[in-house]
Amino acid sequence: MSAPSIPFDNSYARLPDKFFAPITPTPVAAPRLIKINTALARTLGIDPDKLASPEGAAILAGNTVPENATPIAQAYAGHQFGGLSPKLGDGRAILLGEVIGQDGIRRDIQLKGSGPTPFSRRGDGRAALGPVLREYLVSEAMAALGVPTTRSLAAVMTGEPVYRETPLPGAVLARVASSHIRIGTFQYFAIRQDVDAIRTLADYAIARHYPDVAAAENPYRAFFDAVLSRQADLIARWLGLGFIHGVMNTDNMTISGETIDYGPCAFMDSFNPAQVYSSIDQHGRYAWGNQPRIAQWNLARLIETLLPLLDPDETVAQAQAQTAIDNFAPTFNAAFTRVLSKKIGLTIAIEGDLALAQDLLDRMAANSADFTLTFRRLAEAIEADVPDGPRSLFDDPKAFDDWAATWRQRLAQEPMTAAQRRDLIRQANPAFIPRNHRIEQVIAAATVHGDFAPFEKLHAILAHPFDDQPESAAFMDPPQPDEIVHATFCGT
Ligand code: AMP
Ligand code: MG
Numbered sequence: 467m468s469a470p471s472i473p474f475d476n477s478y479a480r481l482p483d484k485f486f487a488p489i490t491p492t493p494v495a496a497p498r499l500i501k502i503n504t505a506l507a508r509t510l511g512i513d514p515d516k517l518a519s520p521e522g523a524a525i526l527a528g529n530t531v532p533e534n535a536t537p538i539a540q541a542y543a544g545h546q547f548g549g550l551s552p553k554l555g556d557g558r559a560i561l562l563g564e565v566i567g568q569d570g571i572r573r574d575i576q577l578k579g580s581g582p583t584p585f586s587r588r589g590d591g592r593a594a595l596g597p598v599l600r601e602y603l604v605s606e607a608m609a610a611l612g613v614p615t616t617r618s619l620a621a622v623m624t625g626e627p628v629y630r631e632t633p634l635p636g637a638v639l640a641r642v643a644s645s646h647i648r649i650g651t652f653q654y655f656a657i658r659q660d661v662d663a664i665r666t667l668a669d670y671a672i673a674r675h676y677p678d679v680a681a682a683e684n685p686y687r688a689f690f691d692a693v694l695s696r697q698a699d700l701i702a703r704w705l706g707l708g709f710i711h712g713v714m715n716t717d718n719m720t721i722s723g724e725t726i727d728y729g730p731c732a733f734m735d736s737f738n739p740a741q742v743y744s745s746i747d748q749h750g751r752y753a754w755g756n757q758p759r760i761a762q763w764n765l766a767r768l769i770e771t772l773l774p775l776l777d778p779d780e781t782v783a784q785a786q787a788q789t790a791i792d793n794f795a796p797t798f799n800a801a802f803t804r805v806l807s808k809k810i811g812l813t814i815a816i817e818g819d820l821a822l823a824q825d826l827l828d829r830m831a832a833n834s835a836d837f838t839l840t841f842r843r844l845a846e847a848i849e850a851d852v853p854d855g856p857r858s859l860f861d862d863p864k865a866f867d868d869w870a871a872t873w874r875q876r877l878a879q880e881p882m883t884a885a886q887r888r889d890l891i892r893q894a895n896p897a898f899i900p901r902n903h904r905i906e907q908v909i910a911a912a913t914v915h916g917d918f919a920p921f922e923k924l925h926a927i928l929a930h931p932f933d934d935q936p937e938s939a940a941f942m943d944p945p946q947p948d949e950i951v952h953a954t955f956c957g958t
Contacts (some may be wrong), residue, residue: 467698469525470516470575472532472575478645479536481670484663491528491560492581492591494636496625498917499523499924501602503619506610506642510575512620517620526622526640528560528580533712535562539583543657544717545767547751552657554650554717555585558592561646570826574646574673575619576807579638592628596909599921600726603908607900607928608725613703614696615725616643619809635913644724647671649768650717656771664771671721680929686775690790694765695797696723701761705754706809707899708734708837712744712954713753714760716767727878730954733899735944737830737837743954758802762794808894809841810873811848813880822876826869833860837873840866841895845888848877896931897942900924902951904941 479486499518507514516522524530531537539556546554546953549907560576566572578601579593597623608615624636647667653769655663672680672689682688700804704711712730720726747753752760769776769787776799799820806823807815830840840856847855847870856865857870877887908924911917927938935941945951 467516467519467521467794469521469532470519471528472525472534472563473565474532474534474536474563475513475566475572476534476536477670477674478540478561478564478574479538481666483662484541485667486540486561487555487562487584488537489539490531490537490584491577492947493529494527494624494626494638496526496623497523497524497529498623498625500599500621500623500637501618503606503617506617509569510565510573510642510924510936511568512565522790523622526577526620527624528577528640532562536563540646541583541585541654542648542650542717543654543670544648544715545653545764546660546715546717547747550653550657551717552586553654555654556583558583559641559646566878571644574641574643576641576643576646577638578641579624579636588924590628592624592626592636593639593915594628594634595623595637596634597729598639598907599909599912601641603905603921603925604728604731604900604930605725606925607888607931608709610929611707611896611899612709613709613725614700614723616641616720618642625890628943629911633706643720644722645671645674646726647674647721648717648721648726649721649764649830650715652768652771653716656744661774665775668772668775670811672791675722678842679887684776684786686772686788687790690765690769690772690883691793693721693723693768694790698758698794699723699801700725701757702798702805702863705802706805707896708737708754709753710734710741710743710752711757712742712747712752713956714757714764716764719764721759726760729956732902732951732954734837735901735950736834737827737840738834739827739831743951745953745955758794758798761798762791763796766791791938795920807836808890811846811877811891813882813890816876817880819876820871821900826873829865829869833858833862833865835861835866838896838899839944842892842897842942844895848884848887848891850874897934898927898931898938899946900928903955904944904950906951 495851502518504514525532537560541555543552546770560580561576582591602618620638625635626636628636652784671823679688718727742750742753742754773783803820843856857866860866908920911920
């Protein structure tokens with residue numbers, strides 16, 4: 467079979483040289499396809515059968531540079547755990563180029579783990595199989611859950627070991643994003659006091675992601691407001707799923723508002739707002755409940771870079787920036803209220819709804835209730851006390867019963883049949899999330915035994931997170947005590 471043709475149209479590589487370093491992927495010993503995302507390939511205008519052929523796998527592994535690609539490593543900086551790194555950049559990722567999909571949307575195709583770049587510092591530019599499988603599963607699960615996210619187009623084995631604490635099989639992930647522009651990309655130029663570059667980048671990001679703001683009175687302010695709004699919405703969705711990103715550094719927050727970088731991320735089992743999994747997050751900076759505050763902190767770093775564009779008068783620009791950043795709390799609260807209201811089956815907004823939902827969260831936390839199952843089982847508890855429903859998930863089931871009595875009174879104010887409400891609650895609350903222990907089982911089977919069947923099975927279940935799938939009911943369950951994952955690690 468011939469190599470797939472990829473309809474590249476590369477706009478980022480046409481930006482000034484200082485935005486990136488041209489670099490080709492480093493070939494690997496023995497590319498072997500693990501998984502291909504057929505539907506996504508079609509959306510991108512790529513023939514999935516050709517992409518799955520040996521010629522396609524050679525492209526996905528970085529052994530062949532496809533026609534019309536302009537491979538580059540993007541430059542960026544970033545605050546990592548609050549400390550500024552002036553030069554990060556793609557240390558183990560190479561952007562092959564962009565395609566405009568069948569849906570008219572421009573997207574990046576990037577290889578992650580494809581060899582060193584000028585930004586690699588002491589890293590090897592490679593990725594181990596485990597983190598690649600994790601990112602494939604979790605990013606695709608997020609997409610199925612309706613959360614804006616980068617996507618996974620393919621995963622391949624390299625046939626070469628990577629050396630972490632032990633030798634591990636190497637792999638490359640083909641990642642697709644509506645762009646890889648990060649807050650840290652703006653910071654890279656702000657640190658260098660390169661206002662022209664910031665303007666070029668902002669204009670590029672506006673044209674690519676927020677074309678509507680170009681006509682605003684102050685397009686750069688409107689651009690910031692639009693980014694803030696998307697990020698507030700994103701974080702509200704994360705919180706509503708018990709998702710902990712784990713490494714919300716400014717280089718890991720996209721301007722598009724898509725979730726990116728599934729390193730030490732995790733979905734919570736029993737609810738604890740202070741929950742952290744990442745082994746490097748020792749002070750809980752990126753705990754579940756801290757994520758809104760951190761998003762706002764990151765956005766403050768973004769608007770700092772835009773100050774020279776906001777107004778020629780520095781004092782005026784500062785004042786504008788303050789007003790803009792102060793909008794985060796109300797914007798986030800509105801988004802979080804929408805998310806939680808939907809989760810508890812409310813369709814009309816009434817004063818007190820957020821407090822009602824928060825009360826449930828407080829009781830879940832005090833009673834170690836499983837986050838996902840509690841919300842999912844609300845569908846069973848609409849009408850009256852039931853023997854099971856969510857109550858058995860609470861250490862003290864009465865904590866749920868008391869809340870549910872108030873909740874049912876609130877539901878009575880809504881025009882809807884019980885059946886309709888049950889459906890709404892089920893559509894807002896997944897049965898299946900990528901639970902840590904399941905991901906670990908998948909990774910162990912693939913890494914230790916070369917067995918990808920568990921990966922395929924979990925992937926298939928997570929493609930339909932809102933369906934019951936009785937044959938896979940065990941995948942809804944929280945971990946047994948000996949299965950609990952206490953720490954996750956960065957993808958490096
Ligand atoms: P991350 O924690 O994945 O967001 O990565 C932070 C920075 O480290 C980015 O600049 C990455 O490109 C870089 N990096 C991570 N892992 C490696 C690696 N194995 N080789 C080279 N650079 C890496
Ligand atoms: Mg990153």
